[in-house]
Amino acid sequence: MRVRRSTWILIGILAILVGVSMLAPVLAPYEPNAIDMSRIQEGPSAAHWLGTDNLGRDVLSRVMYGGRQSMLLAVIATSCSLLLGMTVGVVAGYFGGFIDTCLTIVSNIFQGLPGTTLMIAIAGIMGGGIDSLLLSLVLTSWVSFSRLARGETMAVCGENFIEGERSVGAGSFRIIVRNVLPNIIGNLAVVFTTRVGRAVLSVASLSFLGLGLQPPTPDWGVMISDARGMFRSSPLLVIAPGACIFVLSMCVNLLGDALRDYMDVRSDAGFDK
């Protein structure tokens, strides 16, 4: 039950990122969309720690606001994918047979389409925005949960204690809730973490392409997209939001690693020490 110190540092950084984003309305020195045409593309100063952008908006305030929507979207979308994927996977793995075959074919179809392609297509046809982002994130990531859940469920169902439960008359629903889910939730948590990291990157990429969150939303991806041509004159406009995405995604990835080591599931961890 020992948690490494490096893990605590990770959790600390993540807490700061999430905390600042949540408290942005209180902490941010300026309104994120307040335009000030008298102060365009200024460098860092006491009044504007990270300078201002091409419309004179305060970059620090925008960076503080910039993760709110993408973090929330990533967590909500991944939770929906987890619920959908887990349900499909457990049902397929537990009941097997015809249901399993059908569900496996459906998940193969979604696996046969590159995620980014489907995301671009959905966002392109439905138009950018939160709805299409949510839909495309869920459609592209539920399969990774369903595959894992199916495999794990099949493994758990092969154990003797499930047979025991059945012999004392427990129904399928009861076995799934009481015995199967607690046994597979750990592995799903690991995948959940890495998927949240991927979702943050996906939201940022789509917003960068103009297919995700739309300007003037203060969002990291949107900010980089806006400032792309101004790198030589004001590099901070690109560096600051990008660094936030990078740090967030790296912390989530490392947290996923720590979680996997901790769970010690299907990993190299046992041979690592």
Next chain:
Amino acid sequence: MIHYCIRKLLTMIPVLLGISIVAFALGKLSPGDPAIEALRRIAVEDPTAEQIEAMREEMGLLDPVPVQYGTWLKHALSGDLGESYLDGTPIGAELLRRLPVTVRLSLLALFWTLLFGLSGGICMAWHQNSAADKVLSGVAVFLLSIPGFWLAIFAIILFSEILHWLPTSGIDSWRSYLMPSLVLAASNIGVTARLTRGSLLKEMGQHYALVASSKGLSRRSVLTKHAFRNSLVPVVTLVGNYFGGILGGSAIVESIFAVPGIGKYALDAIYTRDYLVIQGYVLFTGATFVLVTLAIDLLYAVINPKIRLEGGVR
């Protein structure tokens, strides 16, 4: 082995059908009335209700949806994916013309992934827990966490604008492919290196590796002659997934580096609301991905002796 190949070929069919259904559905879900769009293209700016109705009839839009799907699929199979709203060029031909660019870019990225991913992973496993292992592990996490488009911006600034080594955009020579393919490969290099390291260390801890080293084989021989081949199995299984990621991700890279591939075509089409192009792009990318995955599965059969000798696992 033949059974395995046939089974793989058969499982491909429902997947391809499913992808075509998804592509068809995307086209159906697109906003706007195709009949009105078609009338606009023949310069009927303000069509009457009768004209629209006649056009719907002519385009088969009044048929039941499964019939429409059938007709669409028949056309798609013969290479007819409709015409671009923008300039009336056939979409299938345009996609085919651009496909080699995307495939070249993706295969090069896959090559970098395997080259750097495998060698990095082997290096980390060989020097397990040393400083080199820790540094490379850090690099791997760095690569898989960095947003590709952000990396691309820095790469352009550094290699094109400051150092003038590589062109910023276009595909004038092989040098134009270097930067986009490396940016595209970055995250996969990180994933592959970590996976190879884990897989190799796991194999090195297996009984057969212990037996081999207790027979007096050097650590190097155990690794190269025995463990490496086995450790490739999980890596190769995932190569198909990487290729999917690369193929999809190439759209972003193509757009930043102005590479005229199918991803750039689809993105440009989105901005001009050319929905048939998006539909064709989904179908095309899906089919390419499935075919490459099939090729990788067959390769997997060659590497994995369980399949090669017994004719299939599970």
